[in-house]
Amino acid sequence: MIDWRRSPKNTREVWEYLKNEAVKKMRVVTYSEVAEYVGDKVGHEIAPISIAQPLGFIRDEICKKHNLPLINVLVVNKNTSFPGESFLPNEIEADCYFRKRIWRLTVVEVFLYPWETFVVND
Secondary structure (H helix, E strand, O other): OOOOOHHHOOOOHHHHHHHHHHHHHOOOOEHHHHHHHHHHHOOOOHHHHHHEEEEHHHHHHHHHHOOOOOOOHHHEEEOOOOOOOOHOOOOOOHHHHHHHHHHHHHHHHHHHOHHHOOOOOO
16 A cells, blocks of 8 residues: 655656556656646646656655566656666666666566556555
């Protein structure tokens, strides 16, 4: 079970977008795209930088705790087409080359995972 009350603001909306848009369409998305979706859902503009905390919660409190692929890796910077520095859990240290390899493999793992089998209880 996920305790949304403990999550950063807009985490549920970010989670919904990743599962229902990015994964289903099998594509990476930008922080700006996620922020626009969240802004539409909550009724006001959201800064793309504000997506970082919800992504960290999704990585640590949902994916890691439930042994799921790190769905947060689908969110990338529009200029670099690569996720932010904290896309990996803190305990994983890797140089730039290895980080890119881990990212590519994790994206494939996310796309192959049967997300419909993971049910979020409110």
